[in-house]
Amino acid sequence: MANESIGLYIHAPFCVKKCSYCAFNSVKKPEDTSGMCTALSTEFIRRTQQDSFEFQTFYAGGGTPTLLPPEFWMRLISMVQTPSLRELTIETNPATLDAIDYSSLLLSGFNRISVGVQSFNDKNLSLLGRRHTAGEAMESLKLIAGTGFRNISLDLMYGLPGQTPEDQQRDIEKTLRFMPQHISAYDLALEPGTPMGDRGEKASENQCADMYYQIHEMLTANGYIHYEVSSYALEDKFRSLHNSSYWNRTPYIGIGPSAHSFSGTKRSWNVSGIIEYETALLYGELPEESSEDLTAENGAHEVLALGFRNTNGVDLGVLAGFGFKLNPTDILSTGFVKQKGNLLIPDEKGMLFADHLACKAAELLENVQGFDEPH
Ligand code: SF4
Numbered sequence: 093m094a095n096e097s098i099g100l101y102i103h104a105p106f107c108v109k110k111c112s113y114c115a116f117n118s119v120k121k122p123e124d125t126s127g128m129c130t131a132l133s134t135e136f137i138r139r140t141q142q143d144s145f146e147f148q149t150f151y152a153g154g155g156t157p158t159l160l161p162p163e164f165w166m167r168l169i170s171m172v173q174t175p176s177l178r179e180l181t182i183e184t185n186p187a188t189l190d191a192i193d194y195s196s197l198l199l200s201g202f203n204r205i206s207v208g209v210q211s212f213n214d215k216n217l218s219l220l221g222r223r224h225t226a227g228e229a230m231e232s233l234k235l236i237a238g239t240g241f242r243n244i245s246l247d248l249m250y251g252l253p254g255q256t257p258e259d260q261q262r263d264i265e266k267t268l269r270f271m272p273q274h275i276s277a278y279d280l281a282l283e284p285g286t287p288m289g290d291r292g293e294k295a296s297e298n299q300c301a302d303m304y305y306q307i308h309e310m311l312t313a314n315g316y317i318h319y320e321v322s323s324y325a326l327e328d329k330f331r332s333l334h335n336s337s338y339w340n341r342t343p344y345i346g347i348g349p350s351a352h353s354f355s356g357t358k359r360s361w362n363v364s365g366i367i368e369y370e371t372a373l374l375y376g377e378l379p380e381e382s383s384e385d386l387t388a389e390n391g392a393h394e395v396l397a398l399g400f401r402n403t404n405g406v407d408l409g410v411l412a413g414f415g416f417k418l419n420p421t422d423i424l425s426t427g428f429v430k431q432k433g434n435l436l437i438p439d440e441k442g443m444l445f446a447d448h449l450a451c452k453a454a455e456l457l458e459n460v461q462g463f464d465e466p467h
Contacts, residue, residue, distance in 0.1 A: 099149040099337045100172060102132060103348030104157035105366060108187050112221030115283035117350040117364050118155040129164040131370045135347045136171060138378060145345070146176040149334035152202075158184040162196035169201040179204055179333040181245075186232040187223035194239040204243040205236055206276070212266040213259055216252050221287070226266075233270050243330060245274035250307065251300040252280055253293040260303050264310045271314075273330040277307045278322050301444065308440045320402035321443040339398045341391075349379070359384050388414040389459075396453045400429075400446035405437035406453070415461030423453055 105128070106121035107114075150172055152165065169180065181204040182197055197205070211217050212226040224232075236244055246267055250260055267275060279300050282289040295303070308318055316324040317331075320339065325331045337344060346353045350364035360383035363369050372379035386394075392414040399406030411418055420436055423429050428442030429449065442449060 097148045097176065097337075097342060098145050099151065099334055099342060099344035100136075100147050101151045101153060101334075101344055101346045101348075101351055102136075102157070102168070103346065103351040104128070104132075104152060104154040104160050105349045106154065106159045107156045108159070108185070109223050110221070111223075112219070113280060113283065113286050113288040114221075115281075115286055115289070116155065119366060121156075121159045125160055125164075127370055128366070129160060131373045132347055133164075133168060133171070134373045135379065136168065138373075139345055139347065139353075145174070147172055147174050148176050148178055148342075149337060150177060150180040150201075151334040152182040154183060156185045156188060157182050158188055158192045158197070162193055162200055165197065165202070166200040173201070179243075181206055181332075181334060183208065184232070184236075185224065186229040189224070189228050189232050189235070194236050194241070198240055203241075204245065205241050206245040206247065206274075207232060207236065207272075208247045209233070209267075210247060210249040211252075211259075212263050216255060216259065219252060219254075219293075220249065230266075233272075237270070243274070244270075244272045245276060245332065246270065246272040248275065248277045248307075249280055250277060250303040251295045253295060255295060255299075255303070257302065257306060260306055261310070264307060268310075268314055271326065273326045274332060275311060275316065275324040276322050277304075277311075277324070279304065304444055305440070318403075318440055318443075321446060323402075336402075336404075339402050340404065341394060341398065357386055359386065388416070388461075392416040392457060393450075393454055396450040396457075397447075399436070400438050400449040400453075401443055403437055403443075405429075405432075405435040407434055408436065409434045411457070412460075415459060417458045417460045418453055418456055419458070420453075422456060423449060 105118050106125065107118040108121060150169065180202045182202045183206045184192065185208045209229040210220055210222055212229060214226050217225065248263060248267060280294055282292060282294050311324045312318055316326055318324050319331055323332060343356045344354055349366055349369040350362055352359060352361045360380055362379045363381045369379045392411050395410050396406055408418060420431060423436060424431055428445060429436050429438050438446065
């Protein structure tokens with residue numbers, strides 16, 4: 093993975109309290125986070141000491157990465173700093189409003205912040221088990237903008253049980269008062285093992301589709317570009333570079349418990365337990381749990397699964413590079429996908445039905461080179 097454009101993801105596994113829908117790897121923040129900070133820095137050094145990397149993006153996610161001290165982030169960013177680094181994002185949660193020094197984060201080098209608002213409706217926030225109120229979310233956004241962040245992403249969630257189109261309209265109207273540079277609007281996912289997932293609490297499939305179109309219409313009418321199924325940017329330059337690199341299959345290194353890495357030909361992932369993770373690093377090992385070499389067929393299927401979710405689309409030339417040909421006639425006949433040269437580009441309906449399109453396209457793939465070796 094040396095000397096190529098690459099992303100860096102850091103997983104900070106601590107939260108104030110677990111939300112009712114959350115299946116991310118996170119636990120309650122301990123008093124002392126210094127062990128985790130040391131472990132994350134050690135893993136970064138160990139994974140990068142053999143090669144030089146041209147990091148393009150740095151993404152601090154979790155968990156709630158703003159629960160780790162700004163000095164830790166400043167040190168880590170100074171270790172990573174390369175001239176190629178363009179986008180440095182940190183996720184934050186309005187529940188930690190009082191504890192966060194946003195100007196220190198800006199000084200550390202972050203130039204983008206992603207705020208987990210989810211809703212401006214207190215009833216829905218409480219249903220989701222969020223620790224913050226709508227008022228605190230608004231305070232956070234004002235504070236962050238006042239601090240000087242000029243690239244703010246705001247997360248919204250839809251598909252909640254009992255959520256009405258009017259509820260959602262109010263959420264979007266309140267979002268538009270801030271006109272954040274980026275909005276991520278996620279359909280609530282029911283994850284097994286979470287309180288909401290186990291109770292099966294969610295709006296019906298038709299209601300979710302209606303809410304998806306409502307968001308699309310309101311945000312695009314207000315100048316946002318809908319460039320991925322859940323993502324909207326106020327201008328092209330505000331598209332998430334880091335997330336786009338996942339969809340384009342750009343290599344990335346993941347640091348932290350349960351973080352995934354992708355070399356272009358291999359996917360690997362870390363152990364998820366905090367103690368297991370810290371202990372492996374303490375004993376001079378990499379905390380890797382397992383890995384998988386990708387075959388050409390795996391690669392082609394990933395191109396389909398990711399490509400129909402965003403407006404960069406599926407590149408038939410990339411499929412050919414994997415030894416596969418796709419006759420797009422049946423895909424184009426859905427009416428949700430247009431062809432531009434080698435690209436099959438979904439519209440908003442195509443992105444909503446990306447999984448169906450990818451399955452259909454996978455059935456139509458023709459292996460023209462007859463190989464299925466690690467690629
Ligand atoms: S703040 Fe985010 S990572 Fe933490 S529990 Fe809630 S949804 Fe999960």
